[in-house]
Amino acid sequence: MTTAAALRPELRDPLARRRLALAITALVVLWPLLRLSDFRPATLFDPVNLHVMATFVAGFLPPSTTPEFLGFLLTATLQTLAMATAGMALAFVVALPLALVATRSLSIAAVGPADGRWRGRVLRQAVRVGMVLLRSVPEVVWALMFVRALGLGPAAGVLALAITYGGMLAKVYAEILESADARPARALLAAGSGRVGALCFGLLPLAAQELVSYTVYRWECAVRAAVVMGFVGAGGLGQLLDQSLKMLSGGEVSSIALVFLALVFLADAISLVLRKVLA
C-alpha cells in the first residue's frame, strides 16, 4: 500500500503526513503525563493489593437497611437534591444573561456590520473572561470558603454551585447556540428584532433539545458535586458518607452508593423524557 502510494505521488493523501504527526505528538505528550501522574495499572493486580481491595469491598455487603439509617439517608438525599437543584437554578439565572451577551450569532451590531461592533466585541470578550473567572475555581474550594462564612450546611454548597456552574452553563450555552444555524436569528435581527426575540424565535427552536440535555446532565453533575461538598461540611449525602466512612460501616456506604446510582438513573430518565417532549 505504502509502496504503491510512493510510486504514484498524485495519489498520496496530502493530509496523511499531518495526521501521523498529530498522532505521534499526542503520544509524546501523553506518555510523560502518565508517568507524572504515577499511573501504574499493574499495581492494581498485585495479589496483596487485590486481597486488601476484596476485604474492603466485602465489608460493603450487605447494604445497611436499619430504619434509623434509612431515615438519615432520606433526609440527606433530599438535602443533596435540594442543594443541587437550588444551585442549578441560581446558576441558570447567572448563566442566561452571560450567554445572551456572549453568543456571536445574536450580535445586532454584526449585521451590517454597524458602528457598535467594536463595543460589542469588547463586551463579549469581557463576558467571556468573566465566565472563565467564575468557573476557574473548583466548586469545592468555594464551598470551603462559604462554609467559613455561612457556617455548616447546604447554603454554602448552593452558592458554590451557583458560581462555578453559572460560568460553565454560560460558556456551553453560548457554544451550543453558536453551533446552531445562525441564519434564522440573523434574518430576525435584520428585520429589527432584539436579541431576546431572535433567541426565542430563531435560535431556541434549533438548539432547545441540546440545551435541555446539557442542562439536565449538568444537574446530574451538580448532584455529584453536592455530595463532594458534603465532605467539607455542606451537609447532605456527602456528610453522611463521610461519617459512615469514618465509622468504617461499609453497609451504610453501599446503601449510599445505591442512592447515587438511583439518582443518576433519575437524571437520565428526566433527560430522555424532556428530549422527547421537545423533539
Add this chain to the structure above:
Amino acid sequence: MSLRLEQVGVVHANGRRALAAVDLAVAAGTRVALIGPSGAGKTTLLRVAAASLRPTEGRVALLDAQPWALGARALRSLRSRVGVVHQAPPIPPRLRVVSAVLAGRLGQWGLARALRSWVAPADAAGARDALARVGLAERLFDRCDQLSGGQLQRVAVARTLYQSPRLLLADEPVSALDAATADAVLRELVDYSTAAGATFVASLHAVDLALRWFPRVVGVRDGRVMFDLPAADVTPERLAALYAGDLAQEGERPVEESGHGATPPLASA
C-alpha cells in the same frame, strides 16, 4: 424616495467585488424587478437595500433615512419597516407556523410582548389573516417541519406580509415554487404593495415573471447596472446581452415571453 443608492460598491471581506458604482433610486410605492445572471450581485444589492449589509463605497438612503448614520435604536426601528423575503426561508423547522409568522413583528414589539408571544401566540388572528393570503390558513398551528419547501416559503411570505413593511424586498422569492404558486405568491406581494402603498423591489430569475408583475426592470451583471428600463422596453436583444454566457439561464428563459406585455402563460391561482 423609498430607496436611493448612490455610487454604491461592495467588496467582500475575501476581496471579491460584488457591486461597483451602482446608482438606483426607487420612488415610494413603485415596483422594480432586478434580473441578471447568477452571481451578478442581485442578492448583495438587496442586502444593501435592506440595511443588513453596509456597502464599502457610496451612499444609501432608505425610507428617507441614512441607515449607517443612525444610532442602534433608530437603525432597528428603520429595519423593522423594511421587510425581506429570502430565497431560502430562514425559519427553524421546529417552530410552529403561527410563531414563524408572528416573528415578523418582533422589530415592532417590545421585549415583554415578544416573550409573551413566545409563551403563547400574541396575535393568532393576525397570523391567520396573513397565512390566508398565501393559502395556508389551515396550517396555523402545524409545525414548520411538516410543511413542504414551497409551503415554508409561503409561510416566510406571510411573515413579511404580517410585518407590513413600508419597503418590501424579495430575493428570488418564488424560485422554489411551482409556476402557478409562484404567480399567486407574486400577486399577493404586488397586491400588498399596491394596497399599502409600499415600495416593492424583487430579484427574479424568471424573466417572464419580472416583466409581467413589475413596470420597471433593472438588469444587473458583474455587480453593475446594465439597464434600468420600463418593462416594455426590455427587448430580447438586451436580455441576450444581459445573460450572455450564463449557462443556468439560457435553457430556462422563455424566449417568446421576453418581449413586452405578453399574455401570462401561467394560470393564476
